Amino acid sequence: MAKKTVPVSVTFDKDLFKRSVLYNIKTLYRKTLEEATPQQVFQAVAYAIKDAVVDNWMRTQEEYEKQDPKTVYYLSMEFLMGRALGNNIINLQAQKEVKEALDELGLDLNVIEDQEPDAALGNGGLGRLAACFLDSLATLGYAAYGCGIRYRYGMFKQEIRDGYQVEVPDNWLVDGNPFELRRPEYAKIVKFGGYVNVHIDENGRSNFVQEGYQSVKAIPYDLPIVGYGNGIVNTLRIWDAEAVECFQLDSFDKGDYQKAVEQENLARNIVEVLYPNDNHYAGKELRLKQQYFFISASVQEAVSKYMRKHDDIRKFYEKVTFQLNDTHPTVAVAELMRILMDEYYLTWDEAWEVTTKTCAYTNHTIMSEALEKWPIELFSRLLPRVYQIIEEINRRFILKIQEMYPGNQEKIRKMAIIYDGQVKMAHLAIAAGYSVNGVARLHTEILKHQELKDFYEMMPEKFNNKTNGITQRRFLLHANPLLADWVTAHVGNDWITDLPKINKLKVFADDEKSQQEFMNIKYQNKVRLAKYILEHNGIEVDPRSIFDVQVKRLHEYKRQLLNILHVMYLYNQLKDNPDMDFYPRTFIFGAKAAAGYYNAKMTIKLINSVADVVNNDPAINGKIKVVFIENYRVSNAEIIFAAADVSEQISTASKEASGTGNMKFMLNGALTLGTMDGANVEIVEEVGKENAFIFGLSSDEVINYENNGGYDPTEIFNNDPDIRRVLMQLINGTYAPGDPDRFRTLYNSLLNTLSTAKADTYFILKDFRSYAEAQKKVEAAYRDEKGWARSAILNVACSGKFTSDRTIQEYVDDIWHLDKVVLPKK
Ligand code: BZD
Structure with a gap:
């Protein structure tokens, strides 16, 4: 390696740090290092790091006072x-010294980090x-x-x-x-x-x-x-x-x-x-x-x-x-x-x-x-003075509406802050805010021309877009040290604070040695995740299979159901043709469902039920594995992003305001399989659609259907035997032996032949074929190892736009107008 990612800190005092750890163990727990529990060691190390942080904290706040x-x-x-621990060490640029110091004390930083909730x-x-x-x-x-x-x-x-x-x-x-x-x-x-x-x-x-x-x-x-x-x-x-x-x-x-x-x-x-x-x-x-x-x-x-x-x-x-x-x-x-x-x-x-x-x-x-939308009764009872003030804001706002649109009651109905016995918080925020922003270009356009159309027409100057971003310090430097070092070795370490510099990687996309190194790093990260999965789920997965990952909150609009229905469809195909050409695939899910959200919770049960059947069927020879990672959260996300080949971003177009997981996957060299929704649109714009797999209805098409009463999924059900077979498996006990009605509500949400409720509001059946085709393309692309490596490297190289540093600078320039602070040299 030409350069190391972590520069040597000039200010971090290694010996002081070591003494501090031992002292903390003594004064906090009356123990020696050998006697301390892992949690106690974590606490002692964290306090030692805090000690270094607090010096800078005081200096910063003093400087803010002055400037x-x-x-x-x-x-x-x-x-x-x-x-916080690992991130603080990284941002202090003290990783090398801390690792050395802990090493000398016989401690392992990774193990210590794992103690932190x-x-x-x-x-x-x-x-x-x-x-x-x-x-x-x-x-x-x-x-x-x-x-x-x-x-x-x-x-x-x-x-x-x-x-x-x-x-x-x-x-x-x-x-x-x-x-x-x-x-x-x-x-x-x-x-x-x-x-x-x-x-x-x-x-x-x-x-x-x-x-x-x-x-x-x-x-x-x-x-x-x-x-x-x-x-x-x-x-x-x-x-x-x-x-x-x-x-x-x-x-x-x-x-x-x-x-x-x-x-x-x-x-x-x-x-x-x-x-x-x-x-x-x-x-x-x-x-x-x-x-x-x-x-x-x-x-x-x-x-x-x-x-x-x-x-x-x-x-x-x-x-x-x-x-x-x-x-x-x-x-x-x-x-x-x-x-x-x-x-x-x-x-x-x-x-x-x-x-x-x-x-x-x-x-x-x-x-x-x-x-x-808060009921007036509740709001005024809890916050009587605040409510009075909102009433007056509302009165004056309505006067303004009337001034602009004389005699137009419809505008008042749609825009008033208080209406129909409710306090509408979005209307208050727009009326009183000097800026209203969406979180990706498409989302902001939908706000301006659909959801908040009336407000945009009345106050266009307030509206602006700020496409979301993520911090590369946590999601590459900390989460994926192998790739971080590789990137630094190729293009230097400017990317850590200036992510667009990572585009210098582009020239390595066609270089065979770089491709091999890249794929090797991906493989090692997959081994790391496979180990995590074995330890936490007891499931063995093959790191040579395609790691196809959907991790995010569970919500119907995010369409985890589409993903698992497609797995059921693939499994049917494999059962019918055991010898068909099929590249082994590991479908990885991670998602929490809101505690009272029935369909979301049943989707989790379905994923686990499909996993039980598929993972244990010798007839398919381990070609499909399904894994549901328990307790998806920031700390295991860092391991998961690093190991992904395919990034599932399959929301119904127009529903996902931006997404940010999509950016974390891209930064770690996964290829996006997604709809033209949220920030996916801008990801594809940066990396090129030949380096992603795009499918499904566009947001215009979705909105169009919605404005015209939806669409009829029964037609698809009647005419597509593969889809029909998968749907029937939801209600014939294939994945719920002894309780065939278990997934009936999921089935009903897609078809609903019985009630008057709308069916398939998230266009799962409508997008199914297009998704399945995109998935076929994924498989074909993965077979071409060099081509895949090229695309993956290009994803990393083109991720520069999606740093939260860029987003924040835009907020500063267009909205906040903050002053930049530079600390004087010590
Ligand atoms: O905000 C999410 C959107 O769904 C994403 O598309 C977007 O990328 C991110 C960041 O802009 N929204 C939420 O996460 N919303 C909530 O978590 C939430 C929580 C409480 C009440 C309402 C929404």
Whole structure:
């Protein structure tokens, strides 16, 4: 190898680090290294790394104090961080020294990293995007806070029992989180319920005050976000809840006992658990409490921090911007208005000007079931003052609509913030935000011309696209060290902070030696995953087979069902023609289903049932293996992406806003098998459609069918015997011996001959043939090893656009206008 990926850090003191590890084991556990458990060793190592991080953290924050750069507050209900230790070591550029030091202590870094629980404070793409953004913000040197909730229980752990998903609580804090810092000095009070009273003060001014409320104390915990190689450390601030006052015995006598108990309960419940639904709105009161809780605390803190340095709150937006990660944090709009008017005595117009220059909104979905619409009754009861303010925002917004479209009631019906007894959070975010963005080009176009058409027509200047990205530091440098070193050996290590430089790899795509090296690395990564699968699933898979992977949340629109129906179809073919030419294939799935989502859970059961039959049928000689990886999460994702040959991105066109897994696969040299949906469109544009397998209806075609009442799947069922056979196998017990009705609801979702409900709303049968053909092309392409290697290398080489560094720079240039911070030399 010409160059090594990890440069030698000049600042990391190896001997100090070693002493620190031993000291930590002693003072934390009163043990020697030999006596310590693996978890204790992890804790000791993590504290030693934190020690190095904290120096930079203090220096960064001091410098921010001095330079006073404009700061983004990324407001998000979810941050899907995964593990911190390995990432922090990498971003400190201390990997070599840490490995050596641990080696000298007789310790293995990989084993230690494996002791860390994932910080799974998110569901899927939206939460992981927030985590990638924080990494890029720190690496690019922008002042940023992530603001979220310190859920006591994050995303549930998934166990598969008898083929079914079982949800197990994720008690991620049991052993303590070595990286977090509790900051009680920044605690804030958040008020719920009660009523609004008007007090006239000595200047004759009406002051709105909330009375008879319950309150909760919000305590921030800070996590360091280490920039890559630049000494910058930003902060992820997650809020915990505590009861305001401890139980007072005398409250018994005052009759306040009941209230004290309720406040305790409120505090206990509010941060208890992450709602495990993605792209689905459940309308739960506790969810709204969570939203207001972390938003009120974050906005209060942003305002007080600003006022510690500045005297004119009217210029708040010059130094602060709030990015709303979907509509979940949108109550920030009204909370900022409240603070500006009720606490800083700004007039409505002054407060509105500040608010609308501060808040910006990102939309992540067009799925109608995900839209947040709170019943007025619930909203006004829980947040009486905030609700008043939203009413007034709504009144004024309707006046504006009327001004633009006189007499047009239809516009008001479609665009009002409060309508039909509901508060529509997306409408509030658009009315009050200075920017509205989608997360891939196609998605933004659909927003502008379909979903949010009326808003776009009224305020076109607000709309813009920011195609998502991922951090190459975690998803290549950390996840795939073999490939990372290979890339660096070929094109240098600039790609680590400047991913487009990776396109210099293009010239190696046709080079046979490079192709062989590449395929060898892929093979070793497949061996690593095969070992993981054997250890965790007890299934033996052949690393020489094609690793065909679909890992993502389980949702009908993502069409895991299409994938497994196709496996059933292939299996039928093999059974009919045992000698047919067939390249061995391992179909790998990983997905969590929302706990109450029946069809999603049954799809998991179906995948496992098909696996049971296919994996154990000697007649097909191991040519097809099906593996469902339990508890898919950030840490095992890193192993999975590195090992994939084929990246399944098969959502119904128009439904997947962007996707980000698609980018992680590409970066690791998997070829995309996908629809023209979300960011797939841009992936294919970068790599060329000859280096991907595209199939299925276009988004225009899907939208067209939808606008005309759907399509009729029975025609396909009647005319295509292969498809019919597969569907019949859903209800004849082939995969459910003794319980043939087990998969009846899945069958019904596709055909539904009995009820009036729409059938096959995600166009699975419609796209089936086209998918099967694309799959045939995959097989043919894989047989040509050189051709495949060429395409895979080109995928890596063309992945430059999909770094979150690019996405963040676009947010900075077009939306946030932050100042870049460079730390002075020590
Ligand atoms: O956001 C996802 C989209 O489905 C992806 O297409 C996109 O790439 C990512 C990032 O932009 N959306 C989510 O992950 N949404 C949620 O997880 C979610 C969670 C709670 C409530 C609603 C949606």
